[in-house]
Amino acid sequence: MSEARQLLDQPLPVGSEGKLAGGWWGIVALIVTEGSLFGYLLFSYFYLSSQAERHWPPEGLPSLLLPSINTAILIASSVFVWASEYCLARKRKRGSVVMMLVAIVLGALFVGIQLKEWSSKTYGMTSDLYGSLYFTITGFHMLHVVIGLVILLLLLAWISFRYFDEKRHAAITIGGIYWHFVDVVWLFVFTTLYLFPYM
Amino acid sequence: MSAITRPPSDSRLRRSPDIGQAPVGSDAEIRLAEIWESLPGWKGWLSTVDHKVIGLRYIVTAFVFLLIGGMEALIMRLQLAGPNLTLLTPEQYNQLFTMHGVTMIFLYALPILSGFSNYLWPLMLGSRDMTFPRLNALSYWIFLFAGIFMYASFPLGQAPNAGWFNYVPYSGPIYNTGPNIDVFALGMVLLGVSTTVGSVNFVVTLFKMRAPGMTINRVPILVWGTLTASVANLLVIPSVSLAFFLLWLDRQVGTHFFDVANGGKPLLWQHLFWIFGHPWVYAIVLPAMGIVSDALPTFCRRPLVGYAWVALATMATMLVGFEVWIHHMFATGLPAVALSIFGAASFVISIPSAVAVFAWIATIWLGTPVFKTPFLFFAGFVILFVIGGLSGVMTAAVPLDWQLNETYFIVAHLHYVLLGINVFPVVGGIYYWFPKFTGRMMDEKIGKWSFWVMFIGFNAGFFPMHLAGLLGMPRRIYTYSSRMGWDTVNLITSIGSFVFAIGVLIFLVNVAVSLRRGTRAGSNPWDAATLEWSVPSPPPAYNFAVIPHIASRHPLWEDRLNEGEGTGQSSLEKGYLLMEGRETIGTSPIDATPEIILKMPGDSATPFFVGLFLSLAFAGMLLHWWSFTGLMILSCIIALMVWMWPEKALAQRSPTDSSREAHV
Numbered sequence: 001m002s003e004a005r006q007l008l009d010q011p012l013p014v015g016s017e018g019k020l021a022g023g024w025w026g027i028v029a030l031i032v033t034e035g036s037l038f039g040y041l042l043f044s045y046f047y048l049s050s051q052a053e054r055h056w057p058p059e060g061l062p063s064l065l066l067p068s069i070n071t072a073i074l075i076a077s078s079v080f081v082w083a084s085e086y087c088l089a090r091k092r093k094r095g096s097v098v099m100m101l102v103a104i105v106l107g108a109l110f111v112g113i114q115l116k117e118w119s120s121k122t123y124g125m126t127s128d129l130y131g132s133l134y135f136t137i138t139g140f141h142m143l144h145v146v147i148g149l150v151i152l153l154l155l156l157a158w159i160s161f162r163y164f165d166e167k168r169h170a171a172i173t174i175g176g177i178y179w180h181f182v183d184v185v186w187l188f189v190f191t192t193l194y195l196f197p198y199m
Numbered sequence: 200m201s202a203i204t205r206p207p208s209d210s211r212l213r214r215s216p217d218i219g220q221a222p223v224g225s226d227a228e229i230r231l232a233e234i235w236e237s238l239p240g241w242k243g244w245l246s247t248v249d250h251k252v253i254g255l256r257y258i259v260t261a262f263v264f265l266l267i268g269g270m271e272a273l274i275m276r277l278q279l280a281g282p283n284l285t286l287l288t289p290e291q292y293n294q295l296f297t298m299h300g301v302t303m304i305f306l307y308a309l310p311i312l313s314g315f316s317n318y319l320w321p322l323m324l325g326s327r328d329m330t331f332p333r334l335n336a337l338s339y340w341i342f343l344f345a346g347i348f349m350y351a352s353f354p355l356g357q358a359p360n361a362g363w364f365n366y367v368p369y370s371g372p373i374y375n376t377g378p379n380i381d382v383f384a385l386g387m388v389l390l391g392v393s394t395t396v397g398s399v400n401f402v403v404t405l406f407k408m409r410a411p412g413m414t415i416n417r418v419p420i421l422v423w424g425t426l427t428a429s430v431a432n433l434l435v436i437p438s439v440s441l442a443f444f445l446l447w448l449d450r451q452v453g454t455h456f457f458d459v460a461n462g463g464k465p466l467l468w469q470h471l472f473w474i475f476g477h478p479w480v481y482a483i484v485l486p487a488m489g490i491v492s493d494a495l496p497t498f499c500r501r502p503l504v505g506y507a508w509v510a511l512a513t514m515a516t517m518l519v520g521f522e523v524w525i526h527h528m529f530a531t532g533l534p535a536v537a538l539s540i541f542g543a544a545s546f547v548i549s550i551p552s553a554v555a556v557f558a559w560i561a562t563i564w565l566g567t568p569v570f571k572t573p574f575l576f577f578a579g580f581v582i583l584f585v586i587g588g589l590s591g592v593m594t595a596a597v598p599l600d601w602q603l604n605e606t607y608f609i610v611a612h613l614h615y616v617l618l619g620i621n622v623f624p625v626v627g628g629i630y631y632w633f634p635k636f637t638g639r640m641m642d643e644k645i646g647k648w649s650f651w652v653m654f655i656g657f658n659a660g661f662f663p664m665h666l667a668g669l670l671g672m673p674r675r676i677y678t679y680s681s682r683m684g685w686d687t688v689n690l691i692t693s694i695g696s697f698v699f700a701i702g703v704l705i706f707l708v709n710v711a712v713s714l715r716r717g718t719r720a721g722s723n724p725w726d727a728a729t730l731e732w733s734v735p736s737p738p739p740a741y742n743f744a745v746i747p748h749i750a751s752r753h754p755l756w757e758d759r760l761n762e763g764e765g766t767g768q769s770s771l772e773k774g775y776l777l778m779e780g781r782e783t784i785g786t787s788p789i790d791a792t793p794e795i796i797l798k799m800p801g802d803s804a805t806p807f808f809v810g811l812f813l814s815l816a817f818a819g820m821l822l823h824w825w826s827f828t829g830l831m832i833l834s835c836i837i838a839l840m841v842w843m844w845p846e847k848a849l850a851q852r853s854p855t856d857s858s859r860e861a862h863v
Contacts, residue, residue, distance in 0.1 A: 016850060021795075022330045022785070025407060026399055043470075125454060129463055132448070136456075158845060164852065165855065168212065168854070
């Protein structure tokens with residue numbers, strides 16, 4: 001009993017502390033289910049493409065230059081989100097704000113380039129099966145990028161309001177991991193839609 | 200300066216929690232009640248995040264859906280009572296069997312178990328709430344709205360009509376032009392959101408919210424069951440939500456996923472549906488099996504035989520359950536290799552199920568059974584489970600499945616499994632926990648009547664369906680000719696189904712009578728072993744006046760089982776007080792050592808509004824009111840921002856931040 005008592009009688013962190021916060025666990029669970037969603041989207045792509053009777057993709061191999069640059073931009077934005085938290089944890093609040101701002105600009109740039117990529121396609125969502133798959137999969141990802149950007153904007157606001165300091169900033173950790181997820185998922189989408197047809 | 204006027208920042212970010220006692224009526228207890236109780240009146244009703252209130256709402260709502268689905272079944276049984284009857288048109292019959300399936304599988308079977316788990320988990324785990332109380336409220340509201348959504352077109356005679364698994368191309372835009380399928384498709388995506396957030400809550404609650412000392416091998420089996428179901432839901436709900444969303448795109452936008460003429464594949468639908476569908480079958484039975492594993496031992500006056508085996512079997516069932524979906528597709532012309540592998544897996548899955556069955560039988564065998572009403576329901580469940588399991592193993596054999604596929608044999612099997620493993624444990628569970636829910640016992644005499652009428656009616660209704668199937672009667676036909684030789688079995692089935700319905704009615708009468716006149720129950724009327732019976736009936740808003748410290752699997756039976764030896768006795772009266780606002784303890788995932796003092800959010804109406812706006816957005820999609828949909832999504836985002844805004848009171852923000860309040 002005394003051992004148990006000793007176990008209980010220790011100072012503990014209070015409230016949302018980093019990875020002990022419920023929110024951290026919650027976002028990890030959300031990522032598991034969202035990751036599954038993309039898994040099923042790509043499963044549908046491979047299932048339908050493996051049974052395609054026509055040439056696949058019907059419009060020929062996709063151009064890689066712009067999408068590759070865009071991929072690099074998205075990954076870079078993840079690095080800046082990480083840097084934003086890194087600065088905050090070292091009491092550099094201004095640096096944290098700047099890093100987050102850069103991350104958001106890069107994320108927005110990705111959206112812009114992706115919109116251009118969409119408009120340059122000769123097919124649409126309803127023109128054929130490949131178009132349905134292409135626009136649905138990239139559309140789902142775009143939706144996640146936009147949600148991620150809203151989250152990053154909120155984080156930016158909260159850092160600027162000086163809500164967080166080096167000890168307490170679970171929201172950044174939680175929102176940040178979501179953004180990393182959105183970026184990592186893009187690598188799978190990119191590989192499937194752009195690189196896989198070359199194999 | 201500020202350091203003088205404010206307590207040192209450390210105590211707001213880190214402190215040693217007070218340990219003490221808070222007996223009923225003490226100052227500490229009264230303060231706890233003030234902290235945790237919801238506001239009276241409609242405001243409190245709309246904004247409460249109390250897991251007990253939400254749990255009961257789930258149970259009542261799901262039971263109402265059970266009654267609606269049951270009435271649909273009775274109407275169908277009238278139509279099928281004799282050959283060539285014309286009570287229903289074929290289209291009405293299609294809508295009835297579809298809505299019956301949708302209601303029972305999606306709106307009753309899992310939500311009722313979520314209700315039990317929501318109510319019971321924190322009480323069983325020694326916590327003051329679920330880990331995300333507001334998410335819990337959101338999950339309920341969306342479930343309610345999704346249920347209403349899916350019934351919205353029913354009064355117009357345009358309900359979903361392609362069966363609950365809704366195969367394309369019949370459910371596609373060419374053959375099904377009305378709003379029927381769109382209502383179903385969007386409703387399922389909406390319901391998927393509810394199930395997902397609920398599952399997140401259960402998973403995180405298990406890993407974070409157990410009382411100190413409740414190591415992972417001391418949690419009740421119901422918790423294992425719901426955990427397994429929730430993990431599975433996180434992995435497979437996206438599959439069905441995606442399938443329905445793609446179907447909606449095919450129907451309303453003009454995409455080609457299932458469009459045969461343009462390279463789409465109907466089998467993609469079946470894969471996506473059953474990758475979800477089969478794990479779902481286990482999701483709606485494993486928690487119910489957990490109810491039995493926890494409650495049956497109370498009536499056998501001994502612990503469950505083979506706790507570890509049953510816990511492992513629970514997870515093994517689900518693990519194999521991911522690998523059996525193709526047994527729903529044996530007749531679709533897939534390669535023989537696939538059929539063999541999935542057929543073999545379907546045989547294998549009977550092993551963990553058998554482990555659980557033998558554990559229950561051994562518990563009854565080695566115990567001293569007390570024949571109260573809940574015991575009858577649990578024992579009856581074991582029998583029905585064996586029958587339903589056996590017919591399942593039979594159809595795992597590919598050749599036999601080809602013979603029986605789409606016949607009434609399958610209908611018999613799935614009703615034995617779903618009513619046997621879900622409805623019987625659920626009704627038994629209500630008899631068992633009713634005193635905890637309400638503070639009153641249910642009537643024993645009416646209870647025994649309700650069991651026997653339900654049990655006899657069920658078997659009379661569903662056993663002959665096996666024969667109808669073997670005689671070749673296909674499922675989902677609205678009538679049949681008397682020359683087929685199916686008259687007698689159908690008449691017996693119809694009579695049995697009405698007897699079963701009378702049994703359910705007797706149960707409802709018992710609930711109504713006992714609510715008013717049931718004898719008062721103490722905190723532990725059954726002399727049970729688990730933590731929920733250590734608190735008053737009904738439990739106070741804060742659940743536990745002090746957070747208990749757990750030393751064994753059966754904290755209330757330690758004195759007679761000598762279980763606490765070596766680890767000390769569980770401490771239920773003395774423990775963490777935690778009363779600086781709504782607080783509870785967060786512990787480590789495996790060993791349940793205290794890690795953090797968790798600040799729990801207060802009541803809030805934002806979950807209701809998030810759920811409402813989201814549901815209205817789906818209604819807008821159904822009606823093609825695009826700007827309305829956009830407006831609702833925007834409202835939803837704003838409500839979510841309000842919800843997520845970091846609060847100082849929850850220590851989500853720096854206590855020393857230089858923003859406005861700090862200077863007040």
